Amino acid sequence: MKVLLISENNHILEVAISFKSLKQRGVLLETYKSNLVNASQKIAKEIPDVVLVDIQSSSTHEFDLIERYKTQYKNMAFMMLSGDSSSELLLSAMRSGFSEVISLPLTEQSFVIALDRFENKFRKNIKHQSKVLSVISCKGGAGATFISTNLGFILAEIFNKKVLLIDANQYFGDASLYLSDTNPPMTLADVCNQIHRLDYAFLESSLIEVTHRYKILAAADNPASISDVRPEHLDTIIRIAKNYYDFIIIDLGRQIDALTVKAMDLSDEVYPVVQLTLPYIRDAKHLLDMFKSLGYNQNKIKLTINRYEKNNKLKLEDLHHTLATSHSFIIPNEYNVVSESVNQGVAVARQAPNGAVTKALKEMGEKITGIKLSEKGFFTKIFNKG
Numbered sequence: 001m002k003v004l005l006i007s008e009n010n011h012i013l014e015v016a017i018s019f020k021s022l023k024q025r026g027v028l029l030e031t032y033k034s035n036l037v038n039a040s041q042k043i044a045k046e047i048p049d050v051v052l053v054d055i056q057s058s059s060t061h062e063f064d065l066i067e068r069y070k071t072q073y074k075n076m077a078f079m080m081l082s083g084d085s086s087s088e089l090l091l092s093a094m095r096s097g098f099s100e101v102i103s104l105p106l107t108e109q110s111f112v113i114a115l116d117r118f119e120n121k122f123r124k125n126i127k128h129q130s131k132v133l134s135v136i137s138c139k140g141g142a143g144a145t146f147i148s149t150n151l152g153f154i155l156a157e158i159f160n161k162k163v164l165l166i167d168a169n170q171y172f173g174d175a176s177l178y179l180s181d182t183n184p185p186m187t188l189a190d191v192c193n194q195i196h197r198l199d200y201a202f203l204e205s206s207l208i209e210v211t212h213r214y215k216i217l218a219a220a221d222n223p224a225s226i227s228d229v230r231p232e233h234l235d236t237i238i239r240i241a242k243n244y245y246d247f248i249i250i251d252l253g254r255q256i257d258a259l260t261v262k263a264m265d266l267s268d269e270v271y272p273v274v275q276l277t278l279p280y281i282r283d284a285k286h287l288l289d290m291f292k293s294l295g296y297n298q299n300k301i302k303l304t305i306n307r308y309e310k311n312n313k314l315k316l317e318d319l320h321h322t323l324a325t326s327h328s329f330i331i332p333n334e335y336n337v338v339s340e341s342v343n344q345g346v347a348v349a350r351q352a353p354n355g356a357v358t359k360a361l362k363e364m365g366e367k368i369t370g371i372k373l374s375e376k377g378f379f380t381k382i383f384n385k386g
């Protein structure tokens with residue numbers, strides 16, 4: 001859980017930093033020496049789960065601000081730190097959207113009790129919302145990595161969701177390169193090697209930050225460490241991540257083994273990626289048969305056609321006929337745009353916000369989230385930020 005403490009008082013900030021039990025509880029504490037009025041950019045940048053703000057003299061202006069933040073950041077909790085415990089102040093604070101008021105002086109016990117109360121509520125809310133999606137290539141090069149990484153970006157930056165991408169591709173893990181040139185602080189294998197230490201703070205410290213809402217756990221970087229990644233580890237990582245992320249996307253590549261099957265078992269939806277050529281369709285048939293033998297419900301499988309062109313020799317009907325099922329999503333072929341995005345390590349939605357692939361991924365995002373994007377305004381606003 002990420003907590004942002006805003007106060008103009010150095011002593012309060014120092015006291016909070018000295019609370020030893022926070023880290024053990026998986027609380028990542030950020031402090032910001034400022035007041036609520038000047039903290040809007042910091043809040044937008046950090047997207048904490050909890051904002052604890054020290055309000056010395058309550059003014060209606062600050063309460064109005066909280067009301068605004070509450071509509072803007074639906075999953076964020078606001079707590080107030082105050083020396084004034086009069087019932088009028090408490091009432092106004094609760095009315096404006098503060099979920100807790102902690103009395104000064106700030107003690108470790110009162111802080112932890114308030115956070116526990118929030119976490120119990122938060123976990124209940126988030127658990128049923130968060131979704132695990134696995135993306136798997138029917139055959140190498142189908143586009144699983146391109147689609148998983150870029151779908152993640154769209155869900156985070158256009159649909160405002162917190163997204164974690166896990167690169168579980170065991171021999172060809174390259175997902176982070178599709179979006180970033182940063183070296184991963186840790187890989188999936190490193191995390192699995194220290195699985196007994198895993199909590200939210202440890203997980204966060206191992207991720208590449210693509211944006212504030214979008215993080216990547218990079219693949220094991222050498223074949224020797226692949227055996228360190230065991231199915232039960234993935235289970236633990238996903239269980240912890242589910243409490244904090246709206247979407248966990250797993251890039252599975254093309255390999256089928258105990259780890260991939262575990263990932264798919266844990267997934268709400270599985271996206272097999274296919275192209276409209278015979279070798280891909282043949283392998284897709286094997287994969288779909290395997291899903292049947294694993295007992296996966298048809299609703300769980302979202303067949304995704306990549307690099308689609310209207311003048312393909314094989315038609316959609318051919319695919320439907322051979323696979324005895326219909327597709328869920330189509331991503332068009334857009335060679336130049338996608339090559340440019342992949343080569344530069346920049347999300348396609350940034351590279352070509354109005355391109356056909358971006359449009360198709362946005363439609364995918366709409367179906368997945370159930371959120372219909374309002375026309376232009378929202379989209380333009382996000383991408384003009386640079």
Ligand SMILES: Nc1ncnc2c1ncn2[C@@H]1O[C@H](COP(=O)(O)OP(=O)(O)OP(=O)(O)O)[C@@H](O)[C@H]1O
Pocket residue numbers: 137139140141142143144145146147169172253254306307308331332333334335336338339342357
């Ligand atoms: N919609 C698309 N339009 C044009 N080119 C695409 C599209 N999708 C993917 N590509 C190209 O295909 C290449 C392979 O895609 P990607 O790496 O996502 O495949 P993969 O299924 O992850 O492969 P692997 O099995 O090796 O992990 C990309 O580098 C990209 O250049």
Ligand SMILES: [Mg+2]
Pocket residue numbers: 144145146169172174253
């Ligand atoms: Mg790949």
